[in-house]
Ligand SMILES: Cc1cc2nc3c(=O)[nH]c(=O)nc-3n(C[C@H](O)[C@H](O)[C@H](O)COP(=O)(O)OP(=O)(O)OC[C@H]3O[C@@H](n4cnc5c(N)ncnc54)[C@H](O)[C@@H]3O)c2cc1C
């Protein structure tokens with residue numbers, strides 16, 4: 193295409209194909225733009241997804257170790273971050289819970305007052321829910337029924353609810369496993385199969401029932417002309433023709449993410465860029481580009497106000513459980529144990545026991561060395577006095593069938609910062625490192641709930657090993673780092689996700705979220721991206737002059 197400023201390979205390049213990236217690609221193609229999506233992860237189909245988590249090479253993402261799966265864990269001083277890496281981003285490994293946060297989140301953080309969020313967002317949540325096929329979960333598995341019983345026993349039974357999930361469920365009375373032509377988009381979408389409640393959503397759905405992005409947003413983006421480049425990692429984005437603000441377009445450089453020796457370096461040009469590499473991915477890439485001088489004007493607020501949703505992963509194992517606790521959808525239900533604290537019942541499918549390596553006996557006490565000692569003492573006492581029971585709760589095999597994971601989230605303010613530094617132990621290059629006050633490693637009320645759960649089910653309460661050993665919580669919901677704000681002195685993008693300091697450059701992913709949502713974030717990321725894309729004009733009328741607006745006189749709260 194020949195334009196005023198010269199030929200470009202694409203109008204827009206989208207970096208990452210998760211929730212923000214797939215929405216962006218679909219909506220931009222719909223508006224008539226030529227779009228490429230660069231995705232570091234692989235493309236997955238029911239045929240190549242792993243059967244269980246023991247297929248580490250197909251589950252875990254560490255290409256340098258020949259692990260080319262779709263799930264990754266990154267370890268930082270303050271937090272362990274779990275995230276997806278695939279064509280379809282986190283949707284391939286996510287548990288498909290799609291919840292709206294309470295309205296109060298729009299009054300918190302640096303986005304407060306920048307738009308009439310409470311009036312604008314409902315329409316975008318509606319569109320996002322329709323596109324993702326979100327509906328109330330109709331399948332309550334044994335783990336959900338136990339959660340209900342325990343919630344009733346502790347006096348919060350009225351808060352128990354079935355989650356909303358992005359799953360194609362069978363009509364009432366019909367069996368799962370039935371394949372039908374596209375039920376969602378008037379026949380325009382792919383054929384689908386009804387859910388059989390195998391509990392395998394986080395291992396990738398091998399049955400075609402989970403509404404992953406490659407079955408909706410990304411499917412339509414590709415169908416209507418977007419080019420998706422799998423296993424392609426973006427390593428550089430720099431303005432073209434010496435125009436530092438990007439007004440003459442950008443050069444995007446990529447390498448092949450799954451090869452080590454022949455990295456297959458390529459260059460593409462485009463007029464606009466959408467960063468959708470997830471909170472962690474966009475922060476990491478933008479830090480690298482700011483530091484090497486490719487995008488030096490990215491706000492110094494990059495990496496600030498990273499939120500972990502105040503989360504704690506605990507659980508209960510019921511050795512010899514008569515019921516198969518892995519049945520149901522991955523997150524089938526939830527309950528509120530107090531105004532701020534939300535617990536969901538989570539499961540892995542039977543046989544996917546690899547995560548048990550990170551589980552251990554729940555231990556209270558103050559974080560730090562005394563807690564480690566207490567844990568060692570508990571382990572020793574349990575092994576000496578109840579050796580068989582201890583073996584049965586710690587043995588990996590049977591873990592998924594016998595366990596309910598309790599995902600506890602709190603909608604409270606609190607954040608850490610990420611920086612780009614050369615660590616003392618490896619001075620050869622810079623890495624993303626976490627800074628700031630420690631996030632609480634465990635939520636006492638959630639631990640009490642797990643203990644009550646264990647008491648009522650005859651099981652044992654469990655927690656995550658890194659939480660005890662390193663005083664580091666785990667989260668699958670890292671948010672923030674490129675937050676929406678009134679100016680470059682407060683955040684990285686404006687209220688329309690335009691990057692301060694550059695033209696035709698956007699961030700659409702979890703990194704823009706400026707408050708702790710207290711619920712799983714993918715529906716909000718989808719709705720926010722729908723909103724951001726709604727402001728971009730159709731291709732024929734684009735002036736290619738879209739720049740962030742600084743706003744003054746905004747009342748900032750909770751920053
Ligand atoms: C096990 C698990 C279960 C979860 N369950 C739920 C749930 O039930 N409900 C919910 O709401 N959320 C859930 N989440 C969280 C959810 O997956 C994320 O919040 C969501 O995917 C974030 O969307 P995103 O658009 O920010 O980016 P992502 O969906 O993470 O997509 C970003 C993509 O960018 C790619 N990328 C990164 N860097 C580059 C680069 N340099 N070049 C090219 N590509 C790049 C990545 O490979 C990735 O595919 C879960 C997460 C995990 C790990």
Ligand code: SF4
Nearest residue numbers: 387390391392393397
């Ligand atoms: S429970 Fe099983 S069939 Fe249903 S969506 Fe999850 S993985 Fe697919």
